[in-house]
Amino acid sequence: MNMRITGPRGPLMAGLIILASLGWSGVASAASQVRVAFGDIATVESLNFLIALERAKERGVDVEVTFFKSEDIAAQAVVSGDADIGVGTPYALVQKVKAPIRMFYQMSALRFFPIVNTEYYKTWKDLDGQEIAVHSRGSGTEAIMKLMAQKNGITYSNISYVPGSEVRAGALLQGNIKASIVDSTNKKLIMEKAPGKFAVLPMEGVNATDEALYANTDFLKEQSEAVEVLVEELLKTWREINANPKVVADLRKKYNLLADLPADLEGEVVPYYEESVATGAFPSNGGDEAAAKDDFAFYALAGQIEGDPASLKVADFWTFEPLKNAQAKVGTQ
């Protein structure tokens, strides 16, 4: 059907359409639905979060998750009001753009594994003057490798950027790169495919948030009840998984999550959570000021935060009110 706005009513109609479109965002954000922006596709690694969301839904919080291509785009969705809660570490966005968002729950700590081809290198010292590959400029993987270089008193000849742990794992196996850093899934894959050919270099004293939940400050005030329910369920789910990682497989079936997961990946669910729990990837208390301060030091090195990490205020980036209220109900561990 063709509609044409003509005659004297034309400007009136056009005005109404403009008013309606301007008012749209206000109407959407006033709704009680909690819109979560996830900066990745749903995988085995996001099952714990999806389970907690299902449990929040059971308690009457209307949660809708949208999966975005990257964390940056998900963060933009939160800043522009198209989503309420984001997943990631938006330190740069808060500091440089002065976006009115605050992190309120630490979901996971960064767990990456520096891997070297033992034919060429065996220790951190062997990497002095050598080339390494990391995810991207300003990424957590680059910051870890720089931090370890500082600690071991070495310098790399060059850092090349190869996005994707699976791509770097493939390049390590093919021999295209000799030293890199990958996530736990790909570390396992490398060790299985080429036993004895690669070694994981020891890594101590690297503490930083991998994924945190954040939201607009106005949303945190207006929807404080929904946020608290979500935080309670996150705390309970994380503790349940930390006590028994195998529970993730059962809960996946119970809530019918990732229903189209291929059979070979289904077998990876429990090992992934067992390994993550063993390395302490899932904090049981949802983060604290000390964890935020560790983040300042780490993300300053990554180039995400500017200035002296010691002079930064936790309150400018985090709010612990929802977490404290939830901890008052479910306790701390």
Added chain:
Amino acid sequence: MDARLEDPAAVQIVAEPREAARGRRHLLWWRLASIALFCGAWEIAGRVPINLAFPTFSATVAAFAEMVRDGSMLKAYLLTLQPLIIGLVVSAVVGISVGVAMGLRKSVEWMAAPVFIVLQAAPVAAVIPMVTFVYGIGLTAKVISVCLLALPVIVLNSYKAVANVNPSLINMCRSFLGSRWQQILKIILPDASPVIFAGLRLGISAGFIGIILAELLITPTGIGDLITYHRAVANYAHMYAAIASIIVFSAATLSLLQWVEERWIRPEKKRS
């Protein structure tokens, strides 16, 4: 008294260049006004702001100047231009040769036309990740990304240009007993050159799209790295400066090509 002033035709001849010069000046002012309007609107949109992450025009210019000063812009361009130039040279040479061959010989047309028509219609952003499976993540993959976008446009324009050469010119060549080579070199290629050049310009702009897609989708290097990195660390003015610079660079390259074409290769185009 000057004889030219008595002759109305002569007066007209003297007046025309002045008119043309005035017209050019007007055109220049309109262009400058259009650019000023765009920059002004950008500045206002940034100051409102339409989005917290949207920088002002002045902040973007300052970020650009900073990246030029610290050398990161020059370094990025050197990295981006390498696969871009290789890809464009390969696309121009192969594209024009294949396109002209397709226009001259039916057998080549039947064999090659479907491939390039499909390639031109394909959403290349979806194909580029596949390139990495075959060619890895190095220079070759990026050159191929440039060729994937630039080649079909150049081939199909060259082919159409040769296939649509004025038949009466070819008949004239025949009646003067011109050989096949003379026909190609003196009639077909000169007559087809306007469309071949148009294809070349379109191919270069497609090549720019190809290299930026490759740098964003394969590995972040050059300008793609500047865009990705500054977005990741929320330096939005720097990110916009990198994006705006490649757009301006692409437009300037196309204008330069047009100038070269008018000045050196087909001067008759400017006169007409």
